[in-house]
Amino acid sequence: MISISGDGGSLFSGMELETAVRLGVHVVHMIWIDGHYDMVLQQEIFKYGQGSGCDLGPYDPVKYAEAFGATEIMIRTADEIAPTLAKAMNASGPVIMGVRVDYSDNPKLFEMVSPSASH
Numbered sequence: 001m002i003s004i005s006g007d008g009g010s011l012f013s014g015m016e017l018e019t020a021v022r023l024g025v026h027v028v029h030m031i032w033i034d035g036h037y038d039m040v041l042q043q044e045i046f047k048y049g050q051g052s053g054c055d056l057g058p059y060d061p062v063k064y065a066e067a068f069g070a071t072e073i074m075i076r077t078a079d080e081i082a083p084t085l086a087k088a089m090n091a092s093g094p095v096i097m098g099v100r101v102d103y104s105d106n107p108k109l110f111e112m113v114s115p116s117a118s119h
Contacts, residue, residue: 003030008038008040017070021068040054060098062096085097
């Protein structure tokens, strides 16, 4: 199984990693890292014209995985995604893959969904 979340979203159910490690469940979870609850931020900006309380502190999802005993992998370039995913799929137990992302185009996504979303 493969799942994907942002670094903020992964915190909503991060405690489930302990269960996955303890039970040896093979799941590959890619965490997109940008240091914010970004989709919440974009919705706040859309609705209120500004964001509030959406920045994350110094949290490293890959080190978090290591602390629980899961396999942790940090992807540093786009070229690493396919071979790293193949390696993760062949691993045993839970695998957390971190990748830094740039969400600066998210406002354009909201505009595509709702023309009134421009700020």
